[in-house]
Amino acid sequence: MIASNESKGSSLIELVDLTKIYRVGTEIVNALRGVSLTIRENEYVAIMGPSGSGKSTMMNILGCLDVPTSGKYVLRGQDVSTLSQSRLARIRGRQIGFVFQTFELLPRTTALKNVELPLMYAQVSRKKQRAMAALKRVGLEDRATHRPNQLSGGQKQRVAIARALAQTPDIILADEPTGNLDSKTGEEIMAIFDSLHAEGQTIIVVTHEEEIAARCRRVIRLHDGMIASDETISPVSAPAPRERVTTP
Amino acid sequence: MIRRFGNILTAPFRFASGMVSQTFRNVATAFVQLWANKGRAILTTVGIIIAVSSTITVVAFVGGFGKQMTEMVQGYGTQFMMVQAYAPSSDKRRGTRRVRLDIADIEAVRIDCPSIRRITPFVYTPNGEITFGNEKADEIPVRGVTEDYQTIRNFHADVGRFFGPVDVEAAAPVMVLGRTVMKRLGADETIVGEQVYLDDNRFLVIGLLEEKGGNMGEDQDLTVMIPYTAAIKAYPNLRDSIPFLAEATTPEATHQAAAEITHVLRTRHGLKPGQRDDFRISRQDQMVKEFENIRNIASGMLAGIVSISLIVGGIGIMNVMLVSVTERTREIGLRKSIGGRRRDIMLQFLTEAVVLCVIGGSIGVALGYFATYIASLHPQMIEIEVPLWAVAMALVSSAGAGVVFGIIPAFKAAILHPIEALRHE
Ligand SMILES: Nc1ncnc2c1ncn2[C@@H]1O[C@H](COP(=O)(O)OP(=O)(O)OP(=O)(O)O)[C@@H](O)[C@H]1O
Numbered sequence: 099m100i101a102s103n104e105s106k107g108s109s110l111i112e113l114v115d116l117t118k119i120y121r122v123g124t125e126i127v128n129a130l131r132g133v134s135l136t137i138r139e140n141e142y143v144a145i146m147g148p149s150g151s152g153k154s155t156m157m158n159i160l161g162c163l164d165v166p167t168s169g170k171y172v173l174r175g176q177d178v179s180t181l182s183q184s185r186l187a188r189i190r191g192r193q194i195g196f197v198f199q200t201f202e203l204l205p206r207t208t209a210l211k212n213v214e215l216p217l218m219y220a221q222v223s224r225k226k227q228r229a230m231a232a233l234k235r236v237g238l239e240d241r242a243t244h245r246p247n248q249l250s251g252g253q254k255q256r257v258a259i260a261r262a263l264a265q266t267p268d269i270i271l272a273d274e275p276t277g278n279l280d281s282k283t284g285e286e287i288m289a290i291f292d293s294l295h296a297e298g299q300t301i302i303v304v305t306h307e308e309e310i311a312a313r314c315r316r317v318i319r320l321h322d323g324m325i326a327s328d329e330t331i332s333p334v335s336a337p338a339p340r341e342r343v344t345t346p
Numbered sequence: 347m348i349r350r351f352g353n354i355l356t357a358p359f360r361f362a363s364g365m366v367s368q369t370f371r372n373v374a375t376a377f378v379q380l381w382a383n384k385g386r387a388i389l390t391t392v393g394i395i396i397a398v399s400s401t402i403t404v405v406a407f408v409g410g411f412g413k414q415m416t417e418m419v420q421g422y423g424t425q426f427m428m429v430q431a432y433a434p435s436s437d438k439r440r441g442t443r444r445v446r447l448d449i450a451d452i453e454a455v456r457i458d459c460p461s462i463r464r465i466t467p468f469v470y471t472p473n474g475e476i477t478f479g480n481e482k483a484d485e486i487p488v489r490g491v492t493e494d495y496q497t498i499r500n501f502h503a504d505v506g507r508f509f510g511p512v513d514v515e516a517a518a519p520v521m522v523l524g525r526t527v528m529k530r531l532g533a534d535e536t537i538v539g540e541q542v543y544l545d546d547n548r549f550l551v552i553g554l555l556e557e558k559g560g561n562m563g564e565d566q567d568l569t570v571m572i573p574y575t576a577a578i579k580a581y582p583n584l585r586d587s588i589p590f591l592a593e594a595t596t597p598e599a600t601h602q603a604a605a606e607i608t609h610v611l612r613t614r615h616g617l618k619p620g621q622r623d624d625f626r627i628s629r630q631d632q633m634v635k636e637f638e639n640i641r642n643i644a645s646g647m648l649a650g651i652v653s654i655s656l657i658v659g660g661i662g663i664m665n666v667m668l669v670s671v672t673e674r675t676r677e678i679g680l681r682k683s684i685g686g687r688r689r690d691i692m693l694q695f696l697t698e699a700v701v702l703c704v705i706g707g708s709i710g711v712a713l714g715y716f717a718t719y720i721a722s723l724h725p726q727m728i729e730i731e732v733p734l735w736a737v738a739m740a741l742v743s744s745a746g747a748g749v750v751f752g753i754i755p756a757f758k759a760a761i762l763h764p765i766e767a768l769r770h771e
């Protein structure tokens with residue numbers, strides 16, 4: 099098909115001609131219009147594009163939170179588009195770590211219990227130790243017993259990242275994770291993603307900010323539900339476009 | 347392959363321990379949620395509270411009366427029966443026969459019924475008037491009996507003496523007083539040996555009955571006893587129809603004894619086959635059965651009332667759970683996005699409804715205990731006790747109401763679309 103990236107790892111995500119159509123009353127919205135894409139292990143991808151271009155729609159499908167209208171989504175060799183509700187829930191719980199712009203922590207629940215939540219649904223053992231380890235990774239082990247209303251915005255997002263990490267997912271999906279934070283706090287959050295990537299984690303981040311996209315190794319730009327550009331940035335050299343792919 | 351097989355073997359254990367910890371977490375979450383909305387939670391459980399507390403109270407009362415009733419009956423002995431002249435209504439209308447039961451009948455029963463151990467005529471008038479000096483007590487139940495009555499009813503004189511066979515034989519004008527009558531006459535124990543008047547007939551007080559207290563709202567000490575022969579003399583119109591009390595040799599022989607009485611009396615009264623009895627035998631064991639019937643009817647009605655209030659309470663629960671699901675739509679979306687399956691969400695909200703109902707049920711149980719405690723403070727109250735099975739049943743049925751009325755809200759939560767739920771404002 100398209101991508102001719104050098105083989106850093108095996109293909110983790112494969113989207114083939116993905117479309118998403120919303121119907122609101124009689125109106126039809128083509129949120130995604132034929133997106134094809136391959137993402138490999140340990141890629142660090144930024145998704146950019148104007149508002150309404152379909153970034154969140156794509157992320158939700160990647161996160162198995164929503165299903166495409168047509169097209170194929172293969173995650174680690176498995177065709178996700180055909181799976182049942184409970185299989186999808188299983189994938190959400192074990193293979194995907196989603197980070198939201200609005201954190202989505204449970205109120206009245208401690209940071210530690212929030213991080214334990216996906217472990218509870220996955221019915222794994224040693225939940226507390228695992229959750230604690232995840233909190234440590236985002237530098238919040240000393241806030242384990244704090245409730246969300248006792249945490250700053252940046253700390254909340256770090257708890258949310260720990261929650262996404264708890265199950266050691268195949269991929270972390272972050273939809274504008276710094277959108278509700280000031281730029282300095284946003285930097286801190288991105289520093290966490292940088293180090294996670296350095297440790298081998300696959301990460302996809304939606305962002306509006308070029309500085310944030312510049313930290314990534316690949317920038318995909320969406321426009322009107324289609325991929326407008328897909329650049330891989332060399333980690334050392336200047337961010338020269340190495341390829342440009344437009345979907346048919 | 348082997349690894350996979352191992353997984354299959356351990357899966358049930360992991361599943362079971364996962365279920366336990368998830369249930370634990372669900373209950374904890376339920377408490378946190380309910381505590382956050384304390385006022386609302388209490389208000390919604392009012393229906394359940396009322397259902398449970400009224401059940402507990404009524405069950406305690408019915409049980410208390412039942413126990414009292416059983417004790418009373420056992421005090422008499424279940425082998426005890428009363429025989430009265432009785433005209434079937436059809437015979438009465440025709441006026442063909444005079445209803446009779448006389449001393450000769452009683453003597454025949456005494457002699458010809460081997461299953462009967464004791465027997466006493468029982469002449470009764472409910473409103474005798476007793477005069478002692480200037481004091482007067484009216485509407486006094488007067489019992490005309492023989493000395494056997496003491497044993498049959500276990501009612502003895504503790505001051506002075508009860509009358510004996512000689513007094514009965516001679517129709518001696520002697521009297522044994524209940525303690526309440528003694529007090530009504532403004533007298534104390536020195537009244538033994540004094541003369542009193544029973545409706546113009548002079549009697550000698552020879553003894554006082556031991557104090558028995560109240561029973562089912564009846565003061566057992568409000569009575570006087572005289573030989574039945576003296577009673578017939580004082581009230582000649584009672585002579586034609588003399589009821590009697592009989593006691594079978596054993597409780598098992600009661601049925602046989604009743605049959606023997608029927609045979610003897612029918613023969614003596616010249617009744618042909620097909621003709622109805624002109625007397626009626628009231629048996630204690632049948633009274634117990636009748637009471638049990640009444641109790642069953644009462645229990646049925648109670649069950650009806652309780653189910654209606656449980657339904658009303660349950661609808662309240664359903665309503666507040668629906669509100670809760672709407673308020674927590676984002677939370678549901680989040681839970682789904684991190685791996686919560688439909689059944690996990692369903693279980694969480696069902697647990698919350700059940701916890702809410704069981705809390706209401708527990709408050710109801712506490713209130714029921716409190717109500718029976720308050721009632722037991724009344725001096726004339728019978729002894730009542732909340733049975734444990736009623737507590738268990740109340741809690742189980744409130745939990746059941748939680749499941750039944752929590753299903754719809756929980757289902758509504760479970761089928762929410764994760765993204766739409768997360769977008770909810
Ligand atoms: N649930 C929905 N129902 C109808 N239309 C929708 C729905 N969700 C998204 N859309 C439409 O789909 C298009 C893509 O939306 P999407 O949220 O993916 O954009 P986005 O790129 O994430 O924008 P932003 O940068 O503002 O977050 C938009 O035109 C939007 O109006």
Ligand SMILES: [Mg+2]
Pocket residue numbers: 153154155273
């Ligand atoms: Mg968006």
